[in-house]
Amino acid sequence: EDIVAFNAINKAYRFDEKSIIFVINQLDKDKVNDYKSSAKEKLNKLLNLTVRHLCVVPKIGASSSNEKKAIQSELLAAIKLVPAKMHKKEQDITLLLTELSGLKNQIVELQKKFEDEKAKDRLKLQQKEHQLQLERKEHQLELEREKTRRMMETMHIRDSSTSVYGPGFAPTPCEPRPSYAPPVFDISRFPTGSRPLKADGTPDLRFKINSIFK
Numbered sequence: 001e002d003i004v005a006f007n008a009i010n011k012a013y014r015f016d017e018k019s020i021i022f023v024i025n026q027l028d029k030d031k032v033n034d035y036k037s038s039a040k041e042k043l044n045k046l047l048n049l050t051v052r053h054l055c056v057v058p059k060i061g062a063s064s065s066n067e068k069k070a071i072q073s074e075l076l077a078a079i080k081l082v083p084a085k086m087h088k089k090e091q092d093i094t095l096l097l098t099e100l101s102g103l104k105n106q107i108v109e110l111q112k113k114f115e116d117e118k119a120k121d122r123l124k125l126q127q128k129e130h131q132l133q134l135e136r137k138e139h140q141l142e143l144e145r146e147k148t149r150r151m152m153e154t155m156h157i158r159d160s161s162t163s164v165y166g167p168g169f170a171p172t173p174c175e176p177r178p179s180y181a182p183p184v185f186d187i188s189r190f191p192t193g194s195r196p197l198k199a200d201g202t203p204d205l206r207f208k209i210n211s212i213f214k
Helices: 001-011 029-047 066-079 097-161
Strands: 022-027 054-058
Touching: 001 029, 001 097, 022 097, 029 054, 029 097, 054 066
Parallel strands: 022 054
Antiparallel strands: none
16 A cells, blocks of 8 residues: 555656655564665565665664664665755646555555566576586586596506516416526536536536526
């Protein structure tokens, strides 16, 4: 009804948007900050104008002088910001019962439309937040995969740098089996002059030596 009445008065006086202060009172203290921005948006659509100055007055106790002074200061500050202007009535204010009923229905429809749009915006915001969470999780998984890949590369490099001929090495069947047994040479097959000699100067035919050629 307040919206319908204001629209009727505004139609008669053609208020300047810069010279109007909208005051919403009797609001719970814990809802003042959250309500102010949403109320501005809602009034813009319901009144078909731009709400430039809005004061939200919370519920206060009858004996609370400090809260009263705070509200007075807020209203005075808003009045100082608004330029004064003389408004003249351009036409009579007529509100027939049928017209009032029709305007009320329009307001209800506009309010429902506003709530639907608000719900859609809230859903879009939730979907966007969900998408951001999925992207953050995917990014974290990618970092973990990259970390694992680097660890595996590091382990491969360390394994390839280790000597395959270390202690306890057992060659695979596909590789030729190295032989570490030194060859045995029978010096008796060598020329006489190259054989070891006995104490009496004769060649020692019993002597054999194990030798590894380097």
